[in-house]
Amino acid sequence: MKRLLYTLVLVPLMMVSQTNESLVIENVMLTVKPEKIAEFEAGIAAHNKKFHATGPFGARVYNIDNGKNAGKYMLIMGPLPWSALDGRPESKEHAEDNNKNVNQYLESEVEVNYMKMHPDLSNFSKDxxxxxxxxxxxxxxxxxxxxxxxxxxxxxxxxxxxxxxxxxxxxxxxxxxxxxxxxxxxxxxxxxxxxxxxxxxxxxxxxxxxxxxxxxxxxxxxxxxxxxxxxxIWSLRKDLSGPDAKVIALERQ
The missing domain is CATH 3.30.70.100 (Alpha-Beta Plaits)
Known part of the structure; x- marks a missing residue:
């Protein structure tokens, strides 16, 4: 698990590229400064709607509801091939917006995991x-x-x-x-x-x-x-996410 200082990689749970590469999910767990939750939620919502609303870099945000991580946020991007990560949003406008509206409200530790999807063992057979x-x-x-x-x-x-x-x-x-x-x-x-x-x-x-x-x-x-x-248990925060909550079965095959 990586531990990064103020690194925010914004990301969804449900988009598939047509590729022979294995597909990965990028999980980013964020801890928000308790006194800055309102500012963070307003900032991440606007940021995702502007930069991460659709496509493989669309970002969905979840509340973690139980356990030692309760109260933290999970951001999800993917599935997508590793090679697609080379094309993630890295414009000056994106970085400035991210630093201004998101990163400044975070605690210093961010946890990132890359999870390989196993579509042959999973079941996404219906919308x-x-x-x-x-x-x-x-x-x-x-x-x-x-x-x-x-x-x-x-x-x-x-x-x-x-x-x-x-x-x-x-x-x-x-x-x-x-x-x-x-x-x-x-x-x-x-x-x-x-x-x-x-x-x-x-x-x-x-x-x-x-x-x-x-x-x-x-x-x-x-x-x-x-x-x-x-x-x-994670609960989707539709209000903070870029894409909507709908997942189409064909996108998961």
Missing amino acids: FEINKVSVFMIDIKRFKDMDFMEKVVKKVVKMYKEKMPDQIYGLYTNEMPNMDGMDFAWVDFFDSYSWMAKDDTFMQDFEDVHGAGSFQQFMKDVEATTDGDKGE
Whole structure:
């Protein structure tokens, strides 16, 4: 994870370029000075509407609602190929606007992650509007990446496809090595908090798909390949974002 001083890379969750390159999401977590929240929100909203309203550099902004990062903001750009980052907005006008209306209201530490998208394992099969996302982050043991994907992730994906075919979700792996437990993310998109109150049938669903007794082995595989996990809920701030909340299924393929 990079730690940058007053670096703001503004960015969305849902645009796809036609390319053979892998696609990445750029996540930028911002901490705003408590006494400058109103100024920051006015500034970032105007900046995004002017410079990041459409295309691969469109910026969406989320509130982080829980955990140690609650109260911070997450800015998202992508998916887009690494090569597209060479063409990010860098005009004098953009830099001056960014410094004047955004950066001056931030605390000094900014966290940036580049997450590789896995469209073959994700499900963006229908149009939807972003509202809230449940972000489940995994710390993978060293040298256990392949085992984790084969023995854990792909089995959960198979279960989702059979038991929850309408659930929209995305899978991502961190492109950069880190010591912060940010190696893998499973992101579920949902509309209201009632989604969080649904009955937990994971074990039953898993065994329905993979066979009786399979969940016990699954848990052993999780223990053997991971060092821990954490979860956050992010809420889209439409008023602070450039693009609207609509995501078209074809844009995700």
